[in-house]
Amino acid sequence: MAASKRKGGGLRGAIRRNWLGYAFISPWLIGFLAFTVGPFLASVFLSFTRYDVISTPVWVGAANYKQLFAGDPIFWKSLAVTFKYAMVAIPVGIVTGVALALLLNMDIKGISVYRTMFYVPSIVPVVATSVVFIWILNPNGGLVNSILLRFGVMGPNWLQDKAWALWSLIFMSLWGVGGSMIIYLAGLKDIPAQLYEAAMIDGASAWQRVRHVTLPMLTPVIFFNLVMGTIGAFQYFTQAYVMTAGGPEDSTMFYSLYLFNRAWRYLDMGYASAMAWILFVVIMIFTGIIMKSQRKWVHYGN
Amino acid sequence: METDRLATLKKIASIVAGVLVIAGIVAIFALPRPQQRHYPKRIQVRFWHMWTAEWARKVSDICDEFNKSQDKYEVIPLSVPSGAADSKFLLAVAGGDPPDVMAQWNPVIPYWADSKLLQPLDQMMTPKQWKEFQDTAYPAAKKIGIYKGRLYGVTTGTNVWAVFYLPKHVRAAGLDPNKFPGTLEGLMEWGKKLNKFDKNGNLVRIGFLPSWLMEFAPIFGGRFYDPKTGELTLYTRENLRALEFLVDERNKIGYAKVVRFESGLRNASSGQGDWPFMGGFYSMTIDGVWRVEELRKYNAGVRRDNAELRRNHGDPRNLKSEVEYGTAPVPPPTGGTKNAGYADGNFLIIPRGAKHVEGAWEFIKFWSGIENPRRAAEFYTWGGWLPLNTAVANAPAYKEYIRKNPQFKTFLDLVSSKDLLTCPPVPYQAFLIDQINRADDFATRGSLTPRQALETLEKDIVNERARRKELGYND
Numbered sequence: 001m002a003a004s005k006r007k008g009g010g011l012r013g014a015i016r017r018n019w020l021g022y023a024f025i026s027p028w029l030i031g032f033l034a035f036t037v038g039p040f041l042a043s044v045f046l047s048f049t050r051y052d053v054i055s056t057p058v059w060v061g062a063a064n065y066k067q068l069f070a071g072d073p074i075f076w077k078s079l080a081v082t083f084k085y086a087m088v089a090i091p092v093g094i095v096t097g098v099a100l101a102l103l104l105n106m107d108i109k110g111i112s113v114y115r116t117m118f119y120v121p122s123i124v125p126v127v128a129t130s131v132v133f134i135w136i137l138n139p140n141g142g143l144v145n146s147i148l149l150r151f152g153v154m155g156p157n158w159l160q161d162k163a164w165a166l167w168s169l170i171f172m173s174l175w176g177v178g179g180s181m182i183i184y185l186a187g188l189k190d191i192p193a194q195l196y197e198a199a200m201i202d203g204a205s206a207w208q209r210v211r212h213v214t215l216p217m218l219t220p221v222i223f224f225n226l227v228m229g230t231i232g233a234f235q236y237f238t239q240a241y242v243m244t245a246g247g248p249e250d251s252t253m254f255y256s257l258y259l260f261n262r263a264w265r266y267l268d269m270g271y272a273s274a275m276a277w278i279l280f281v282v283i284m285i286f287t288g289i290i291m292k293s294q295r296k297w298v299h300y301g302n
Numbered sequence: 303m304e305t306d307r308l309a310t311l312k313k314i315a316s317i318v319a320g321v322l323v324i325a326g327i328v329a330i331f332a333l334p335r336p337q338q339r340h341y342p343k344r345i346q347v348r349f350w351h352m353w354t355a356e357w358a359r360k361v362s363d364i365c366d367e368f369n370k371s372q373d374k375y376e377v378i379p380l381s382v383p384s385g386a387a388d389s390k391f392l393l394a395v396a397g398g399d400p401p402d403v404m405a406q407w408n409p410v411i412p413y414w415a416d417s418k419l420l421q422p423l424d425q426m427m428t429p430k431q432w433k434e435f436q437d438t439a440y441p442a443a444k445k446i447g448i449y450k451g452r453l454y455g456v457t458t459g460t461n462v463w464a465v466f467y468l469p470k471h472v473r474a475a476g477l478d479p480n481k482f483p484g485t486l487e488g489l490m491e492w493g494k495k496l497n498k499f500d501k502n503g504n505l506v507r508i509g510f511l512p513s514w515l516m517e518f519a520p521i522f523g524g525r526f527y528d529p530k531t532g533e534l535t536l537y538t539r540e541n542l543r544a545l546e547f548l549v550d551e552r553n554k555i556g557y558a559k560v561v562r563f564e565s566g567l568r569n570a571s572s573g574q575g576d577w578p579f580m581g582g583f584y585s586m587t588i589d590g591v592w593r594v595e596e597l598r599k600y601n602a603g604v605r606r607d608n609a610e611l612r613r614n615h616g617d618p619r620n621l622k623s624e625v626e627y628g629t630a631p632v633p634p635p636t637g638g639t640k641n642a643g644y645a646d647g648n649f650l651i652i653p654r655g656a657k658h659v660e661g662a663w664e665f666i667k668f669w670s671g672i673e674n675p676r677r678a679a680e681f682y683t684w685g686g687w688l689p690l691n692t693a694v695a696n697a698p699a700y701k702e703y704i705r706k707n708p709q710f711k712t713f714l715d716l717v718s719s720k721d722l723l724t725c726p727p728v729p730y731q732a733f734l735i736d737q738i739n740r741a742d743d744f745a746t747r748g749s750l751t752p753r754q755a756l757e758t759l760e761k762d763i764v765n766e767r768a769r770r771k772e773l774g775y776n777d
Contacts (some may be wrong), residue, residue: 002451050393050773050774053389053393054392054396055417058774060773060774063773067769071769073762157558157561157565248744249744261736264389265733265736269591270773295608298500
């Protein structure tokens with residue numbers, strides 16, 4: 001005890017003991033403090049100010065928050081659009097990711113080629129994907145409508161029709177499902193083979209093995225993807241920015257897109273900071289709920 | 303054996319990594335710097351603009367001409383991505399290192415001037431120059447550049463819109479292209495005759511489709527701002543009539559049909575050969591003055607290619623055809639306002655905190671023609687830009703350009719009109735434009751009636767102003 005006291009406890013001691021390690025990670029550490037922690041803390045203050053980048057921030061109290069909740073219809077609309085997207089895209093993404101992982105876990109010839117094929121789209125830059133999808137979803141000669149036309153169906157104006165635009169983006173989100181699929185696949189590989197053997201001895205059918213062995217054992221991975229998916233969905237931005245710019249008629253005005261417009265188009269940094277903090281709280285609440293619920297449905301095999 | 307292979311692989315990997323690192327270092331240090339000084343002893347005037355490709359080259363040529371014209375300053379142009387130009391500019395100003403001069407086309411003057419970001423340019427002028435400017439500059443250039451009585455931006459190209467039409471289509475429809483309709487009703491009749499549908503009723507060509515409230519409201523006598531009272535005038539009888547007209551005309555063809563047709567085309571704002579009008583997908587369309595220069599270049603290219611084909615005894619069937627086109631101002635409805643419409647433009651500003659204000663001002667005078675309109679006229683013709691004032695328009699080089707490009711005359715006539723409206727000079731211009739376009743969109747799509755759309759617009763702007771007031775802004 002005395003020896004450890006002499007060596008120095010607490011943060012100071014830790015730094016003294018590990019200075020070489022900190023020196024090695026210092027480029028990242030400095031960047032993290034300057035460009036993440038700094039702005040993060042500054043935005044708390046800015047959210048209570050009127051600030052346009054150029055002038056000195058002027059304290060306005062809770063005016064930004066008050067106006068957001070009381071008098072900004074686009075704020076509520078953007079929140080609703082983002083919720084709707086999250087509520088559909090996250091479950092659909094999970095179901096598709098798990099289904100794909102199950103398929104790609106089969107022991108068939110050329111399986112690694114299939115896995116690569118499904119994974120590759122998720123590493124294509126989002127902007128490039130968005131541009132390609134503008135053409136895929138083109139109502140007049142786009143891939144989707146051309147296929148539909150072969151079956152005698154006149155496809156809708158996907159991105160220009162307010163009834164379809166959000167659904168088009170949800171549909172497009174499946175394009176990147178390969179990223180979560182690869183994690184599910186790793187999770188599947190981790191399930192002990194003896195569990196399946198025991199189930200088979202007990203006479204479980206293929207579906208029963210999936211239902212009572214695979215899925216429960218996969219829940220930690222599903223939980224992880226659910227948390228990450230929720231955070232991602234609430235921060236959804238690039239595709240809407242590139243493909244629809246929030247239209248038609250605000251049907252794809254996602255929260256982050258509106259926040260961006262307020263910050264950089266209207267130079268309302270204080271207002272945008274308030275929006276960012278509301279988003280942070282919303283994400284924290286949802287993540288908290290998911291964390292809390294995990295006790296009831298996530299199995300860690302013990 | 304396995305160990306040997308691993309060792310060889312490691313060696314190869316190390317060599318590859320070493321080569322990559324060296325190549326990276328060479329690339330960083332050995333490549334020429336993007337901005338080379340041609341006159342290192344002169345005072346450097348940093349100039350930001352947003353043009354790219356061939357437009358950027360024209361701008362560079364103007365800078366070269368300026369640099370050659372005197373021996374004190376060197377203007378160094380830098381093309382800044384247009385999407386981020388404003389934020390880069392603001393951050394540069396906030397960081398205390400702004401450019402000396404910037405070419406803008408976004409409606410930024412009221413806000414930036416109110417924020418004390420811009421140098422009032424009338425202060426740089428002699429009293430004679432300032433008087434001359436007020437007397438000879440075109441009304442749109444003054445509306446764009448002057449805010450609260452002070453000049454903050456000198457226009458080097460006003461953007462004005464007019465009707466472009468294809469005489470070939472017009473003649474084929476049994477109409478006379480030399481008798482262009484003098485009323486909007488007449489224009490719509492032409493449009494109806496020029497629309498083409500396939501057997502399933504889908505559009506294959508649009509005769510004329512009016513759109514864009516900000517362009518059409520003025521010909522109905524509407525406006526969005528009253529300069530006398532300084533108040534916005536959004537929900538007015540004239541604006542309502544204009545919006546009702548736009549909605550009615552779109553409904554006549556069918557909104558979904560138009561969207562489907564237009565989705566199959568290149569973006570209507572595409573440049574040059576990609577412009578759907580040049581492909582004959584529109585018989586008549588409204589577009590901006592810069593298209594004249596694009597069409598001139600396109601036709602010159604076609605002439606060059608054809609001449610080459612003929613020289614090489616190529617198959618004459620491969621000869622391309624030039625685009626024959628005409629232009630006309632958007633005709634007003636019966637009882638409406640002639641030579642009216644919307645205007646914006648490219649203008650040069652000097653930020654406060656610029657290090658070389660005098661050099662920047664010399665450059666602005668040189669390009670805009672405030673100093674020597676005869677010489678500047680040539681620069682305007684390089685880009686097919688509308689002049690700042692009558693002195694430039696009357697210069698020989700400019701007259702020659704009009705002679706060679708008679709379609710340009712329409713725009714020159716328009717730019718002298720006092721009925722061209724510009725974006726209302728309020729500090730929340732970007733928000734206002736977005737909301738006007740939003741109302742336009744909601745009405746045209748049929749989600750709101752034109753009346754509801756304008757009511758909502760007015761309400762949203764009232765709310766925004768109240769919000770700004772609560773935050774302590776003056777307006």
